[in-house]
Amino acid sequence: MTEPSQLSQLNGALIWQGFRHLAPISLFVIVFGAAFGLAAVQLGLTEANVLAMSGLVFAGASQFAALDLWGDRIPLFTVMITVFAINARHLLMGATLYPWLRETSIGKRYALMVLASDANWALAMQHFHQKKPGFGMLVGGGLALWTAWMIGTGLGIYFGNAISDPKAYGLDMAMGCFLLALVVGGEKNVRIVTIWGVAAVASILAYLYLPENSHVIVGALAGGLVGLLPGGDDRDR
Template identity: 60%
Template structure:
């Protein structure tokens, strides 16, 4: 990551298509998760069209599920937006971690590819860069696949309610967790990373326990980043 290759940021139709296909197998689960959201949202009293529009425009599963918890005749706007903001805050980290390559792109493309940034395609994109391969095809193509199947799944849930009545009992709430763990395990790991991750895990757990709801991701990630700064300095001294 310290030496940024100039060719890695390239982005063309072929790379996007490859990235799209790469994420399609996961999209089966995304459809199921989307269907669960579509059903839950209509049950919460949101109009059918509005549910599909929400999935299309917001494209953030956890934030959307959280918003349902607050939905009713009256919705407390500030509370809901703060909840969405805190859950979505990890997108800030995604943009920051991809910045060494994003800055090589012209602004329109730079912000364009971030439109579909989401957990799975971000993780795969960053991993590709780590291996010295171009990653923006995965970010954009994979993101488009996830987005498409998220919307299709929502539509399915809205139209044929009851496809997935209780997503939890089918383990569908664990789709992203399992996927991200698989990415984490398959990446290049070394001792320095393990130290950073231990710090991140501890900070995240403490935040989960003692800080306001949903703040654990950003707390843990920032702690891991700070550990990264000091960890390397210590090694440099020797």
């Protein structure tokens, strides 16, 4: 078995590998960055505001949600609670990467998380489970997604929406299909499928009946609880 310390390595070649791995899916991110840039300038944010928000926050769904609350006077706590709820999934990502993060220095482990988002986290986890170094995927993939998000935001600000109706071309499904491909392409056994089923049902119930934006956390925690049931194996880290 490969030691976590070996899997936790990171160098330029691994970052480049991660960048190339997520470059294709990042092209679709440009489309949504453009939609965000356009929506934001139409609401009256300055170009510098919009670019800074995309560059510093780098979490699309929460940025769109903030625009919904935008105005001459903006409710600070409501924005922060909304952003926290939508981005709370990052807490799960940091926790699930911890077995490999703890092999790195304290400064490095927090630096590695700065660009964490759905796609590059999922790809990093997939690599770790296949006993391959994953942090190149997290950092390099994150750089690809961030670059695309910034290019898209800029296009939206200066040229309007790159594609008038991305939904008509199915482009809104690119990220969902990518994440699903990672789920379906992973390991499958009775235990995993049970965990998926519980997570799916719990997230749907939370989506329907619990406060907005709670479904990812509720579904993931419910799936995690299934992991405590007897059965399955403990050898895999």
